Amino acid sequence: MPLRLIFMGTPEFAVPTLLQLVAHGHEIAAVYSREARPAGRGMKLQPSPVAREAQRLGLPVLTPKTLKTPEALLEFQSFVPDAAIVVAYGMILPQAILGAPRYGCYNLHASLLPRWRGAAPINRAIMAGDAESGVMVMKMDAGLDTGEVALAERITITDAMTASDLHDALAPLGADLMVRAMASLSRDGLQLTKQSEQGVTYAAKIDKTEARIDWNRPARDVLRHIHGLSPFPGAWCEMPVDGEPVRVKLLRCELAEGAGSPGSLLDDRLTVACGEGAIRILELQRAGKPPMKAGAFLNGTPLTPPLRLV
Structure with a gap:
Protein backbone atom coordinates (compact mmCIF):
# COMPACT_ATOMS: atom_id res chain seq x y z
CA MET A 1 0.00 0.00 0.00
CA PRO A 2 1.45 3.38 -0.98
CA LEU A 3 2.26 5.80 1.85
CA ARG A 4 1.78 9.55 2.02
CA LEU A 5 5.29 10.88 2.66
CA ILE A 6 7.18 14.07 3.30
CA PHE A 7 10.68 13.89 1.79
CA MET A 8 13.49 15.91 3.38
CA GLY A 9 16.86 16.04 1.63
CA THR A 10 19.33 18.39 -0.01
CA PRO A 11 22.40 17.01 -1.87
CA GLU A 12 22.82 14.68 -4.83
CA PHE A 13 23.12 11.72 -2.44
CA ALA A 14 19.41 12.05 -1.58
CA VAL A 15 18.09 12.24 -5.15
CA PRO A 16 18.01 8.46 -5.90
CA THR A 17 15.90 7.84 -2.79
CA LEU A 18 13.35 10.47 -3.82
CA LEU A 19 13.15 9.04 -7.34
CA GLN A 20 12.74 5.46 -6.12
CA LEU A 21 9.98 6.39 -3.67
CA VAL A 22 8.09 8.12 -6.48
CA ALA A 23 8.71 5.21 -8.86
CA HIS A 24 7.25 2.77 -6.33
CA GLY A 25 4.00 4.68 -6.11
CA HIS A 26 4.36 6.51 -2.80
CA GLU A 27 2.64 9.88 -2.61
CA ILE A 28 5.12 12.67 -1.91
CA ALA A 29 3.01 15.33 -0.20
CA ALA A 30 5.90 17.80 0.06
CA VAL A 31 9.65 18.02 -0.36
CA TYR A 32 11.73 19.92 2.19
CA SER A 33 15.21 21.05 1.20
CA ARG A 34 17.78 23.66 2.16
CA GLU A 35 17.39 27.06 0.58
CA ALA A 36 19.01 27.99 -2.75
CA ARG A 37 22.64 29.06 -2.56
CA PRO A 38 24.95 31.01 -4.88
CA ALA A 39 26.98 28.81 -7.21
CA GLY A 40 28.80 28.89 -10.54
CA ARG A 41 30.71 31.68 -12.20
CA GLY A 42 27.96 34.23 -11.81
CA MET A 43 27.24 33.09 -8.23
CA LYS A 44 23.54 32.98 -9.04
CA LEU A 45 21.17 31.34 -6.59
CA GLN A 46 20.85 27.67 -7.43
CA PRO A 47 18.29 25.24 -5.93
CA SER A 48 19.66 22.14 -4.23
CA PRO A 49 19.83 18.91 -6.26
CA VAL A 50 16.79 17.57 -4.39
CA ALA A 51 14.79 20.77 -4.88
CA ARG A 52 15.65 20.82 -8.58
CA GLU A 53 14.54 17.20 -9.05
CA ALA A 54 11.35 17.76 -7.04
CA GLN A 55 10.47 20.77 -9.20
CA ARG A 56 11.01 18.64 -12.32
CA LEU A 57 8.57 16.10 -10.88
CA GLY A 58 6.03 18.79 -10.09
CA LEU A 59 6.25 18.27 -6.34
CA PRO A 60 5.77 21.14 -3.86
CA VAL A 61 9.11 22.31 -2.46
CA LEU A 62 9.61 24.07 0.86
CA THR A 63 12.89 25.63 2.01
CA PRO A 64 12.27 26.90 5.55
CA LYS A 65 15.15 28.50 7.44
CA THR A 66 13.97 26.84 10.65
CA LEU A 67 11.60 24.10 11.77
CA LYS A 68 11.43 25.30 15.37
CA THR A 69 8.54 27.77 15.09
CA PRO A 70 4.86 26.97 15.70
CA GLU A 71 4.17 28.07 12.13
CA ALA A 72 6.69 25.58 10.74
CA LEU A 73 5.10 22.78 12.76
CA LEU A 74 1.59 23.66 11.61
CA GLU A 75 2.70 23.72 7.99
CA PHE A 76 4.40 20.34 8.39
CA GLN A 77 1.33 18.85 10.07
CA SER A 78 -0.94 20.22 7.35
CA PHE A 79 0.44 17.63 4.91
CA VAL A 80 -0.86 14.82 7.18
CA PRO A 81 2.05 12.49 6.39
CA ASP A 82 2.19 8.81 7.22
CA ALA A 83 5.97 9.21 7.56
CA ALA A 84 8.83 11.57 6.79
CA ILE A 85 11.93 10.39 4.93
CA VAL A 86 15.14 12.23 5.77
CA VAL A 87 18.27 11.87 3.63
CA ALA A 88 21.13 14.32 4.23
CA TYR A 89 18.68 17.16 4.84
CA GLY A 90 21.19 19.26 6.76
CA MET A 91 18.86 20.59 9.46
CA ILE A 92 18.06 19.18 12.89
CA LEU A 93 14.44 18.11 13.32
CA PRO A 94 12.90 19.22 16.63
CA GLN A 95 10.94 16.72 18.69
CA ALA A 96 7.59 18.19 17.63
CA ILE A 97 8.42 17.50 13.96
CA LEU A 98 9.72 14.00 14.76
CA GLY A 99 6.43 13.15 16.40
CA ALA A 100 4.14 14.64 13.76
CA PRO A 101 3.93 11.84 11.13
CA ARG A 102 1.70 8.87 11.87
CA TYR A 103 4.59 6.36 11.76
CA GLY A 104 7.45 8.73 12.59
CA CYS A 105 10.52 9.94 10.67
CA TYR A 106 13.02 7.63 8.98
CA ASN A 107 16.59 8.58 8.15
CA LEU A 108 18.93 7.02 5.59
CA HIS A 109 22.44 7.21 7.09
CA ALA A 110 25.62 6.38 5.17
CA SER A 111 27.45 4.33 7.78
CA LEU A 112 27.20 1.15 9.82
CA LEU A 113 25.77 2.65 12.99
CA PRO A 114 26.75 3.22 15.73
CA ARG A 115 30.06 3.80 13.93
CA TRP A 116 30.29 7.23 12.33
CA ARG A 117 27.27 9.04 13.63
CA GLY A 118 27.23 12.61 12.40
CA ALA A 119 27.95 14.79 9.40
CA ALA A 120 30.71 13.15 7.33
CA PRO A 121 30.46 9.35 7.64
CA ILE A 122 31.65 8.57 4.10
CA ASN A 123 34.82 10.66 4.40
CA ARG A 124 35.62 9.47 7.91
CA ALA A 125 35.23 5.78 7.09
CA ILE A 126 37.80 6.03 4.31
CA MET A 127 40.17 8.28 6.25
CA ALA A 128 40.12 5.90 9.22
CA GLY A 129 41.06 2.93 7.04
CA ASP A 130 37.75 1.09 7.55
CA ALA A 131 37.36 -2.16 5.64
CA GLU A 132 33.64 -1.65 5.06
CA SER A 133 30.84 0.88 5.14
CA GLY A 134 27.16 0.76 4.35
CA VAL A 135 23.75 2.38 4.66
CA MET A 136 21.11 2.03 7.32
CA VAL A 137 17.47 3.04 7.64
CA MET A 138 16.89 4.35 11.15
CA LYS A 139 13.78 5.58 12.93
CA MET A 140 14.78 9.02 14.15
CA ASP A 141 14.76 10.14 17.75
CA ALA A 142 16.04 13.28 19.47
CA GLY A 143 19.67 12.08 19.57
CA LEU A 144 22.36 12.41 16.91
CA ASP A 145 21.84 9.30 14.75
CA THR A 146 20.91 7.27 17.82
CA GLY A 147 17.56 5.86 16.65
CA GLU A 148 16.58 2.24 16.25
CA VAL A 149 17.75 0.59 13.02
CA ALA A 150 15.35 -1.05 10.60
CA LEU A 151 17.46 -2.28 7.67
CA ALA A 152 21.13 -2.23 6.65
CA GLU A 153 23.34 -3.00 3.66
CA ARG A 154 27.13 -3.34 3.71
CA ILE A 155 29.81 -2.59 1.12
CA THR A 156 33.55 -3.24 1.06
CA ILE A 157 35.88 -0.23 1.02
CA THR A 158 38.94 -0.89 -1.12
CA ASP A 159 42.12 1.18 -1.15
CA ALA A 160 41.15 2.33 -4.66
CA MET A 161 37.90 3.95 -3.46
CA THR A 162 37.60 7.71 -3.08
CA ALA A 163 34.87 9.45 -1.12
CA SER A 164 33.18 10.15 -4.45
CA ASP A 165 33.30 6.46 -5.40
CA LEU A 166 31.81 5.37 -2.09
CA HIS A 167 29.16 8.10 -2.26
CA ASP A 168 28.11 6.91 -5.73
CA ALA A 169 27.93 3.29 -4.58
CA LEU A 170 25.94 3.99 -1.43
CA ALA A 171 23.36 6.39 -2.91
CA PRO A 172 21.46 3.80 -5.05
CA LEU A 173 21.98 1.11 -2.41
CA GLY A 174 20.35 3.40 0.14
CA ALA A 175 17.48 4.26 -2.20
CA ASP A 176 16.64 0.57 -2.59
CA LEU A 177 16.92 0.07 1.17
CA MET A 178 14.49 2.91 1.92
CA VAL A 179 11.96 1.56 -0.60
CA ARG A 180 12.13 -1.83 1.10
CA ALA A 181 11.71 -0.21 4.50
CA MET A 182 8.63 1.72 3.40
CA ALA A 183 7.12 -1.42 1.87
CA SER A 184 7.50 -3.16 5.24
CA LEU A 185 6.15 -0.11 7.08
CA SER A 186 3.06 -0.04 4.90
CA ARG A 187 2.35 -3.63 5.95
CA ASP A 188 3.06 -2.90 9.63
CA GLY A 189 5.98 -5.28 9.33
CA LEU A 190 8.98 -3.00 9.88
CA GLN A 191 11.08 -4.34 12.74
CA LEU A 192 13.40 -2.04 14.69
CA THR A 193 16.55 -2.92 16.62
CA LYS A 194 18.33 -0.77 19.18
CA GLN A 195 21.84 0.31 18.28
CA SER A 196 24.72 -1.21 20.20
CA GLU A 197 26.25 0.91 22.92
CA GLN A 198 29.66 -0.39 21.87
CA GLY A 199 31.76 1.00 19.01
CA VAL A 200 30.21 4.46 18.92
CA THR A 201 32.24 6.98 16.88
CA TYR A 202 31.41 10.42 15.54
CA ALA A 203 32.00 11.67 12.00
CA ALA A 204 32.79 15.32 12.57
CA LYS A 205 32.32 17.71 9.68
CA ILE A 206 35.42 17.93 7.51
CA ASP A 207 37.54 20.98 8.30
CA LYS A 208 39.77 22.40 5.57
CA THR A 209 42.62 22.53 8.09
CA GLU A 210 42.71 18.72 7.86
CA ALA A 211 43.44 18.75 4.15
CA ARG A 212 47.21 19.26 4.05
CA ILE A 213 49.05 15.98 3.41
CA ASP A 214 51.52 14.76 6.03
CA TRP A 215 54.12 12.76 4.14
CA ASN A 216 55.58 11.48 7.41
CA ARG A 217 52.62 9.10 7.83
CA PRO A 218 52.70 5.52 6.46
CA ALA A 219 51.82 5.20 2.77
CA ARG A 220 48.43 3.56 3.34
CA ASP A 221 47.42 6.29 5.80
CA VAL A 222 48.43 8.93 3.26
CA LEU A 223 46.44 7.14 0.53
CA ARG A 224 43.32 6.89 2.71
CA HIS A 225 43.66 10.56 3.68
CA ILE A 226 43.85 11.57 0.01
CA HIS A 227 40.96 9.35 -1.04
CA GLY A 228 38.80 10.30 1.94
CA LEU A 229 38.94 13.96 0.93
CA SER A 230 38.52 13.44 -2.83
CA PRO A 231 37.16 15.39 -4.56
CA PHE A 232 36.17 17.86 -1.84
CA PRO A 233 37.78 19.63 -0.13
CA GLY A 234 40.74 17.78 -1.64
CA ALA A 235 43.93 16.78 0.19
CA TRP A 236 46.76 19.04 -0.94
CA CYS A 237 50.47 19.60 -0.91
CA GLU A 238 52.89 22.03 -2.52
CA MET A 239 54.89 21.03 -5.59
CA PRO A 240 57.90 22.93 -6.91
CA VAL A 241 56.91 24.04 -10.42
CA ASP A 242 59.39 26.21 -12.33
CA GLY A 243 61.14 26.87 -9.05
CA GLU A 244 57.99 28.10 -7.28
CA PRO A 245 55.81 26.22 -4.78
CA VAL A 246 52.37 25.53 -6.27
CA ARG A 247 49.43 24.16 -4.28
CA VAL A 248 48.07 20.99 -5.87
CA LYS A 249 45.16 18.79 -4.79
CA LEU A 250 45.78 15.06 -5.03
CA LEU A 251 42.61 13.22 -6.00
CA ARG A 252 43.62 9.61 -6.61
CA CYS A 253 46.69 7.50 -5.90
CA GLU A 254 47.90 3.94 -5.35
CA LEU A 255 50.41 2.19 -3.15
CA ALA A 256 53.83 1.89 -4.76
CA GLU A 257 57.23 0.34 -4.14
CA GLY A 258 60.01 2.52 -2.83
CA ALA A 259 61.39 4.36 0.16
CA GLY A 260 63.10 7.62 0.89
CA SER A 261 62.84 10.89 2.71
CA PRO A 262 59.12 11.64 3.27
CA GLY A 263 57.72 13.81 0.48
CA SER A 264 60.60 13.20 -1.93
CA LEU A 265 59.99 12.12 -5.53
CA LEU A 266 61.40 8.66 -6.21
CA ASP A 267 61.05 8.64 -10.01
CA ASP A 268 59.59 10.58 -12.95
CA ARG A 269 56.11 8.99 -12.52
CA LEU A 270 55.05 10.92 -9.41
CA THR A 271 55.98 8.19 -6.94
CA VAL A 272 56.38 9.88 -3.56
CA ALA A 273 58.06 8.53 -0.45
CA CYS A 274 56.06 8.45 2.79
CA GLY A 275 57.08 7.79 6.37
CA GLU A 276 56.82 4.10 5.51
CA GLY A 277 56.55 2.98 1.89
CA ALA A 278 55.39 5.15 -1.00
CA ILE A 279 52.39 6.15 -3.10
CA ARG A 280 52.05 6.94 -6.79
CA ILE A 281 49.86 9.92 -7.69
CA ALA A 287 44.17 25.64 -8.50
CA GLY A 288 41.82 27.00 -11.16
CA LYS A 289 42.41 23.99 -13.44
CA PRO A 290 40.34 20.87 -14.11
CA PRO A 291 41.44 17.51 -12.67
CA MET A 292 44.17 15.82 -14.69
CA LYS A 293 45.61 12.35 -14.99
CA ALA A 294 49.20 12.19 -13.80
CA GLY A 295 50.52 11.45 -17.28
CA ALA A 296 48.87 14.53 -18.78
CA PHE A 297 50.14 16.67 -15.92
CA LEU A 298 53.70 15.42 -16.38
CA ASN A 299 53.57 16.11 -20.13
CA GLY A 300 53.27 19.81 -19.35
CA THR A 301 55.13 19.86 -16.04
CA PRO A 302 57.85 17.18 -15.91
CA LEU A 303 58.99 16.50 -12.34
CA THR A 304 61.95 14.33 -11.44
CA PRO A 305 64.03 13.52 -8.33
CA PRO A 306 65.35 15.02 -6.14
CA LEU A 307 62.32 17.34 -5.96
CA ARG A 308 60.31 17.26 -2.75
CA LEU A 309 56.61 17.76 -2.08
CA VAL A 310 55.65 19.54 1.12
Missing part, protein backbone atom coordinates in the same frame (compact mmCIF):
# COMPACT_ATOMS: atom_id res chain seq x y z
CA LEU A 282 47.30 9.04 -10.39
CA GLU A 283 45.12 12.14 -10.58
CA LEU A 284 45.64 15.71 -9.40
CA GLN A 285 44.37 19.24 -9.79
CA ARG A 286 46.09 22.63 -9.79
Whole structure:
Protein backbone atom coordinates (compact mmCIF):
# COMPACT_ATOMS: atom_id res chain seq x y z
CA MET A 1 0.00 0.00 0.00
CA PRO A 2 1.45 3.38 -0.98
CA LEU A 3 2.26 5.80 1.85
CA ARG A 4 1.78 9.55 2.02
CA LEU A 5 5.29 10.88 2.66
CA ILE A 6 7.18 14.07 3.30
CA PHE A 7 10.68 13.89 1.79
CA MET A 8 13.49 15.91 3.38
CA GLY A 9 16.86 16.04 1.63
CA THR A 10 19.33 18.39 -0.01
CA PRO A 11 22.40 17.01 -1.87
CA GLU A 12 22.82 14.68 -4.83
CA PHE A 13 23.12 11.72 -2.44
CA ALA A 14 19.41 12.05 -1.58
CA VAL A 15 18.09 12.24 -5.15
CA PRO A 16 18.01 8.46 -5.90
CA THR A 17 15.90 7.84 -2.79
CA LEU A 18 13.35 10.47 -3.82
CA LEU A 19 13.15 9.04 -7.34
CA GLN A 20 12.74 5.46 -6.12
CA LEU A 21 9.98 6.39 -3.67
CA VAL A 22 8.09 8.12 -6.48
CA ALA A 23 8.71 5.21 -8.86
CA HIS A 24 7.25 2.77 -6.33
CA GLY A 25 4.00 4.68 -6.11
CA HIS A 26 4.36 6.51 -2.80
CA GLU A 27 2.64 9.88 -2.61
CA ILE A 28 5.12 12.67 -1.91
CA ALA A 29 3.01 15.33 -0.20
CA ALA A 30 5.90 17.80 0.06
CA VAL A 31 9.65 18.02 -0.36
CA TYR A 32 11.73 19.92 2.19
CA SER A 33 15.21 21.05 1.20
CA ARG A 34 17.78 23.66 2.16
CA GLU A 35 17.39 27.06 0.58
CA ALA A 36 19.01 27.99 -2.75
CA ARG A 37 22.64 29.06 -2.56
CA PRO A 38 24.95 31.01 -4.88
CA ALA A 39 26.98 28.81 -7.21
CA GLY A 40 28.80 28.89 -10.54
CA ARG A 41 30.71 31.68 -12.20
CA GLY A 42 27.96 34.23 -11.81
CA MET A 43 27.24 33.09 -8.23
CA LYS A 44 23.54 32.98 -9.04
CA LEU A 45 21.17 31.34 -6.59
CA GLN A 46 20.85 27.67 -7.43
CA PRO A 47 18.29 25.24 -5.93
CA SER A 48 19.66 22.14 -4.23
CA PRO A 49 19.83 18.91 -6.26
CA VAL A 50 16.79 17.57 -4.39
CA ALA A 51 14.79 20.77 -4.88
CA ARG A 52 15.65 20.82 -8.58
CA GLU A 53 14.54 17.20 -9.05
CA ALA A 54 11.35 17.76 -7.04
CA GLN A 55 10.47 20.77 -9.20
CA ARG A 56 11.01 18.64 -12.32
CA LEU A 57 8.57 16.10 -10.88
CA GLY A 58 6.03 18.79 -10.09
CA LEU A 59 6.25 18.27 -6.34
CA PRO A 60 5.77 21.14 -3.86
CA VAL A 61 9.11 22.31 -2.46
CA LEU A 62 9.61 24.07 0.86
CA THR A 63 12.89 25.63 2.01
CA PRO A 64 12.27 26.90 5.55
CA LYS A 65 15.15 28.50 7.44
CA THR A 66 13.97 26.84 10.65
CA LEU A 67 11.60 24.10 11.77
CA LYS A 68 11.43 25.30 15.37
CA THR A 69 8.54 27.77 15.09
CA PRO A 70 4.86 26.97 15.70
CA GLU A 71 4.17 28.07 12.13
CA ALA A 72 6.69 25.58 10.74
CA LEU A 73 5.10 22.78 12.76
CA LEU A 74 1.59 23.66 11.61
CA GLU A 75 2.70 23.72 7.99
CA PHE A 76 4.40 20.34 8.39
CA GLN A 77 1.33 18.85 10.07
CA SER A 78 -0.94 20.22 7.35
CA PHE A 79 0.44 17.63 4.91
CA VAL A 80 -0.86 14.82 7.18
CA PRO A 81 2.05 12.49 6.39
CA ASP A 82 2.19 8.81 7.22
CA ALA A 83 5.97 9.21 7.56
CA ALA A 84 8.83 11.57 6.79
CA ILE A 85 11.93 10.39 4.93
CA VAL A 86 15.14 12.23 5.77
CA VAL A 87 18.27 11.87 3.63
CA ALA A 88 21.13 14.32 4.23
CA TYR A 89 18.68 17.16 4.84
CA GLY A 90 21.19 19.26 6.76
CA MET A 91 18.86 20.59 9.46
CA ILE A 92 18.06 19.18 12.89
CA LEU A 93 14.44 18.11 13.32
CA PRO A 94 12.90 19.22 16.63
CA GLN A 95 10.94 16.72 18.69
CA ALA A 96 7.59 18.19 17.63
CA ILE A 97 8.42 17.50 13.96
CA LEU A 98 9.72 14.00 14.76
CA GLY A 99 6.43 13.15 16.40
CA ALA A 100 4.14 14.64 13.76
CA PRO A 101 3.93 11.84 11.13
CA ARG A 102 1.70 8.87 11.87
CA TYR A 103 4.59 6.36 11.76
CA GLY A 104 7.45 8.73 12.59
CA CYS A 105 10.52 9.94 10.67
CA TYR A 106 13.02 7.63 8.98
CA ASN A 107 16.59 8.58 8.15
CA LEU A 108 18.93 7.02 5.59
CA HIS A 109 22.44 7.21 7.09
CA ALA A 110 25.62 6.38 5.17
CA SER A 111 27.45 4.33 7.78
CA LEU A 112 27.20 1.15 9.82
CA LEU A 113 25.77 2.65 12.99
CA PRO A 114 26.75 3.22 15.73
CA ARG A 115 30.06 3.80 13.93
CA TRP A 116 30.29 7.23 12.33
CA ARG A 117 27.27 9.04 13.63
CA GLY A 118 27.23 12.61 12.40
CA ALA A 119 27.95 14.79 9.40
CA ALA A 120 30.71 13.15 7.33
CA PRO A 121 30.46 9.35 7.64
CA ILE A 122 31.65 8.57 4.10
CA ASN A 123 34.82 10.66 4.40
CA ARG A 124 35.62 9.47 7.91
CA ALA A 125 35.23 5.78 7.09
CA ILE A 126 37.80 6.03 4.31
CA MET A 127 40.17 8.28 6.25
CA ALA A 128 40.12 5.90 9.22
CA GLY A 129 41.06 2.93 7.04
CA ASP A 130 37.75 1.09 7.55
CA ALA A 131 37.36 -2.16 5.64
CA GLU A 132 33.64 -1.65 5.06
CA SER A 133 30.84 0.88 5.14
CA GLY A 134 27.16 0.76 4.35
CA VAL A 135 23.75 2.38 4.66
CA MET A 136 21.11 2.03 7.32
CA VAL A 137 17.47 3.04 7.64
CA MET A 138 16.89 4.35 11.15
CA LYS A 139 13.78 5.58 12.93
CA MET A 140 14.78 9.02 14.15
CA ASP A 141 14.76 10.14 17.75
CA ALA A 142 16.04 13.28 19.47
CA GLY A 143 19.67 12.08 19.57
CA LEU A 144 22.36 12.41 16.91
CA ASP A 145 21.84 9.30 14.75
CA THR A 146 20.91 7.27 17.82
CA GLY A 147 17.56 5.86 16.65
CA GLU A 148 16.58 2.24 16.25
CA VAL A 149 17.75 0.59 13.02
CA ALA A 150 15.35 -1.05 10.60
CA LEU A 151 17.46 -2.28 7.67
CA ALA A 152 21.13 -2.23 6.65
CA GLU A 153 23.34 -3.00 3.66
CA ARG A 154 27.13 -3.34 3.71
CA ILE A 155 29.81 -2.59 1.12
CA THR A 156 33.55 -3.24 1.06
CA ILE A 157 35.88 -0.23 1.02
CA THR A 158 38.94 -0.89 -1.12
CA ASP A 159 42.12 1.18 -1.15
CA ALA A 160 41.15 2.33 -4.66
CA MET A 161 37.90 3.95 -3.46
CA THR A 162 37.60 7.71 -3.08
CA ALA A 163 34.87 9.45 -1.12
CA SER A 164 33.18 10.15 -4.45
CA ASP A 165 33.30 6.46 -5.40
CA LEU A 166 31.81 5.37 -2.09
CA HIS A 167 29.16 8.10 -2.26
CA ASP A 168 28.11 6.91 -5.73
CA ALA A 169 27.93 3.29 -4.58
CA LEU A 170 25.94 3.99 -1.43
CA ALA A 171 23.36 6.39 -2.91
CA PRO A 172 21.46 3.80 -5.05
CA LEU A 173 21.98 1.11 -2.41
CA GLY A 174 20.35 3.40 0.14
CA ALA A 175 17.48 4.26 -2.20
CA ASP A 176 16.64 0.57 -2.59
CA LEU A 177 16.92 0.07 1.17
CA MET A 178 14.49 2.91 1.92
CA VAL A 179 11.96 1.56 -0.60
CA ARG A 180 12.13 -1.83 1.10
CA ALA A 181 11.71 -0.21 4.50
CA MET A 182 8.63 1.72 3.40
CA ALA A 183 7.12 -1.42 1.87
CA SER A 184 7.50 -3.16 5.24
CA LEU A 185 6.15 -0.11 7.08
CA SER A 186 3.06 -0.04 4.90
CA ARG A 187 2.35 -3.63 5.95
CA ASP A 188 3.06 -2.90 9.63
CA GLY A 189 5.98 -5.28 9.33
CA LEU A 190 8.98 -3.00 9.88
CA GLN A 191 11.08 -4.34 12.74
CA LEU A 192 13.40 -2.04 14.69
CA THR A 193 16.55 -2.92 16.62
CA LYS A 194 18.33 -0.77 19.18
CA GLN A 195 21.84 0.31 18.28
CA SER A 196 24.72 -1.21 20.20
CA GLU A 197 26.25 0.91 22.92
CA GLN A 198 29.66 -0.39 21.87
CA GLY A 199 31.76 1.00 19.01
CA VAL A 200 30.21 4.46 18.92
CA THR A 201 32.24 6.98 16.88
CA TYR A 202 31.41 10.42 15.54
CA ALA A 203 32.00 11.67 12.00
CA ALA A 204 32.79 15.32 12.57
CA LYS A 205 32.32 17.71 9.68
CA ILE A 206 35.42 17.93 7.51
CA ASP A 207 37.54 20.98 8.30
CA LYS A 208 39.77 22.40 5.57
CA THR A 209 42.62 22.53 8.09
CA GLU A 210 42.71 18.72 7.86
CA ALA A 211 43.44 18.75 4.15
CA ARG A 212 47.21 19.26 4.05
CA ILE A 213 49.05 15.98 3.41
CA ASP A 214 51.52 14.76 6.03
CA TRP A 215 54.12 12.76 4.14
CA ASN A 216 55.58 11.48 7.41
CA ARG A 217 52.62 9.10 7.83
CA PRO A 218 52.70 5.52 6.46
CA ALA A 219 51.82 5.20 2.77
CA ARG A 220 48.43 3.56 3.34
CA ASP A 221 47.42 6.29 5.80
CA VAL A 222 48.43 8.93 3.26
CA LEU A 223 46.44 7.14 0.53
CA ARG A 224 43.32 6.89 2.71
CA HIS A 225 43.66 10.56 3.68
CA ILE A 226 43.85 11.57 0.01
CA HIS A 227 40.96 9.35 -1.04
CA GLY A 228 38.80 10.30 1.94
CA LEU A 229 38.94 13.96 0.93
CA SER A 230 38.52 13.44 -2.83
CA PRO A 231 37.16 15.39 -4.56
CA PHE A 232 36.17 17.86 -1.84
CA PRO A 233 37.78 19.63 -0.13
CA GLY A 234 40.74 17.78 -1.64
CA ALA A 235 43.93 16.78 0.19
CA TRP A 236 46.76 19.04 -0.94
CA CYS A 237 50.47 19.60 -0.91
CA GLU A 238 52.89 22.03 -2.52
CA MET A 239 54.89 21.03 -5.59
CA PRO A 240 57.90 22.93 -6.91
CA VAL A 241 56.91 24.04 -10.42
CA ASP A 242 59.39 26.21 -12.33
CA GLY A 243 61.14 26.87 -9.05
CA GLU A 244 57.99 28.10 -7.28
CA PRO A 245 55.81 26.22 -4.78
CA VAL A 246 52.37 25.53 -6.27
CA ARG A 247 49.43 24.16 -4.28
CA VAL A 248 48.07 20.99 -5.87
CA LYS A 249 45.16 18.79 -4.79
CA LEU A 250 45.78 15.06 -5.03
CA LEU A 251 42.61 13.22 -6.00
CA ARG A 252 43.62 9.61 -6.61
CA CYS A 253 46.69 7.50 -5.90
CA GLU A 254 47.90 3.94 -5.35
CA LEU A 255 50.41 2.19 -3.15
CA ALA A 256 53.83 1.89 -4.76
CA GLU A 257 57.23 0.34 -4.14
CA GLY A 258 60.01 2.52 -2.83
CA ALA A 259 61.39 4.36 0.16
CA GLY A 260 63.10 7.62 0.89
CA SER A 261 62.84 10.89 2.71
CA PRO A 262 59.12 11.64 3.27
CA GLY A 263 57.72 13.81 0.48
CA SER A 264 60.60 13.20 -1.93
CA LEU A 265 59.99 12.12 -5.53
CA LEU A 266 61.40 8.66 -6.21
CA ASP A 267 61.05 8.64 -10.01
CA ASP A 268 59.59 10.58 -12.95
CA ARG A 269 56.11 8.99 -12.52
CA LEU A 270 55.05 10.92 -9.41
CA THR A 271 55.98 8.19 -6.94
CA VAL A 272 56.38 9.88 -3.56
CA ALA A 273 58.06 8.53 -0.45
CA CYS A 274 56.06 8.45 2.79
CA GLY A 275 57.08 7.79 6.37
CA GLU A 276 56.82 4.10 5.51
CA GLY A 277 56.55 2.98 1.89
CA ALA A 278 55.39 5.15 -1.00
CA ILE A 279 52.39 6.15 -3.10
CA ARG A 280 52.05 6.94 -6.79
CA ILE A 281 49.86 9.92 -7.69
CA LEU A 282 47.30 9.04 -10.39
CA GLU A 283 45.12 12.14 -10.58
CA LEU A 284 45.64 15.71 -9.40
CA GLN A 285 44.37 19.24 -9.79
CA ARG A 286 46.09 22.63 -9.79
CA ALA A 287 44.17 25.64 -8.50
CA GLY A 288 41.82 27.00 -11.16
CA LYS A 289 42.41 23.99 -13.44
CA PRO A 290 40.34 20.87 -14.11
CA PRO A 291 41.44 17.51 -12.67
CA MET A 292 44.17 15.82 -14.69
CA LYS A 293 45.61 12.35 -14.99
CA ALA A 294 49.20 12.19 -13.80
CA GLY A 295 50.52 11.45 -17.28
CA ALA A 296 48.87 14.53 -18.78
CA PHE A 297 50.14 16.67 -15.92
CA LEU A 298 53.70 15.42 -16.38
CA ASN A 299 53.57 16.11 -20.13
CA GLY A 300 53.27 19.81 -19.35
CA THR A 301 55.13 19.86 -16.04
CA PRO A 302 57.85 17.18 -15.91
CA LEU A 303 58.99 16.50 -12.34
CA THR A 304 61.95 14.33 -11.44
CA PRO A 305 64.03 13.52 -8.33
CA PRO A 306 65.35 15.02 -6.14
CA LEU A 307 62.32 17.34 -5.96
CA ARG A 308 60.31 17.26 -2.75
CA LEU A 309 56.61 17.76 -2.08
CA VAL A 310 55.65 19.54 1.12
